[in-house]
Amino acid sequence: MIKLENVTKTYKGDVVALRKASADINKGEFVFLVGASGSGKSTFIRLLNKEEVPEEGHIYVAGKDIGQLSSWKVPYLRRNIGCVFQDFKLLMNKTVAENVAFALEVIGRPRHVVRTQVPAILELVGLKNKMGRYPHELSGGEQQRVSIARAFVNRPLILLADEPTGNLDPTTSVGIMRLLDRINRTGTTVVMATHDRGIVDTMRRRVIELDRGNIVRDQSRGVYE
Numbered sequence: 340m341i342k343l344e345n346v347t348k349t350y351k352g353d354v355v356a357l358r359k360a361s362a363d364i365n366k367g368e369f370v371f372l373v374g375a376s377g378s379g380k381s382t383f384i385r386l387l388n389k390e391e392v393p394e395e396g397h398i399y400v401a402g403k404d405i406g407q408l409s410s411w412k413v414p415y416l417r418r419n420i421g422c423v424f425q426d427f428k429l430l431m432n433k434t435v436a437e438n439v440a441f442a443l444e445v446i447g448r449p450r451h452v453v454r455t456q457v458p459a460i461l462e463l464v465g466l467k468n469k470m471g472r473y474p475h476e477l478s479g480g481e482q483q484r485v486s487i488a489r490a491f492v493n494r495p496l497i498l499l500a501d502e503p504t505g506n507l508d509p510t511t512s513v514g515i516m517r518l519l520d521r522i523n524r525t526g527t528t529v530v531m532a533t534h535d536r537g538i539v540d541t542m543r544r545r546v547i548e549l550d551r552g553n554i555v556r557d558q559s560r561g562v563y564e
């Protein structure tokens with residue numbers, strides 16, 4: 340589903356964020372990216388949806404070399420990839436339902452699809468009773484559920500999550516991880532960057548560890564360190 344071949348990404352100022360990284364992630368896998376701050380986890384994630392472009396190497400997503408994609412095709416790549424962030428990135432002037440609906444509207448889904456899919460996904464994330472609320476009326480955990488609903492409403496092949504529990508307390512984080520686990524069990528490939536040792540050690544999924552841009556460990560049913 341995702342393949343990196345000798346991928347190197349250098350930022351301005353000669354910061355090597357990723358160095359000759361190779362990894363092969365199969366459909367339906369759940370992969371944790373771990374490593375110290377600045378080790379390259381977010382860069383790894385941003386390369387997968389072509390927010391960043393590597394200087395060297397190849398990245399394949401769903402069988403396609405994304406380096407070969409012309410810019411007008413990038414939105415089509417991104418339809419296959421849902422993204423969840425630490426800071427939720429919800430639209431504050433839209434309700435819960437409108438935030439989720441917007442993700443379908445921008446890709447041109449017909450109104451009847453939006454009308455059925457939005458309540459269905461909000462039911463899945465346990466927020467059907469808060470469809471009309473605005474983000475500021477929700478807890479952090481609830482806001483993250485909305486952002487997961489938005490990322491998943493289009494049933495992408497891949498879900499990328501960059502520290503999705505970074506702003507949440509441990510109990511709320513467990514709920515979010517249950518949800519991501521459930522989404523993964525539908526066959527969605529999940530790649531999640533995290534600093535949360537407890538989550539990684541509890542879930543025992545594949546762990547890719549980065550250290551100053553190098554993949555230093557790739558372990559199935561791994562632990563944080």
Ligand SMILES: Nc1ncnc2c1ncn2[C@@H]1O[C@H](COP(=O)(O)OP(=O)(O)OP(=O)(O)O)[C@@H](O)[C@H]1O
Pocket residue numbers: 350351354355356374375376377378379380381382383532
């Ligand atoms: N847009 C950018 N321009 C310049 N340097 C950058 C940029 N983004 C990241 N870097 C640098 O690249 C390196 C890797 O950063 P990255 O954000 O991928 O690490 P990370 O493991 O996700 O860190 P954190 O856990 O703190 O989020 C760091 O040295 C960082 O300072």
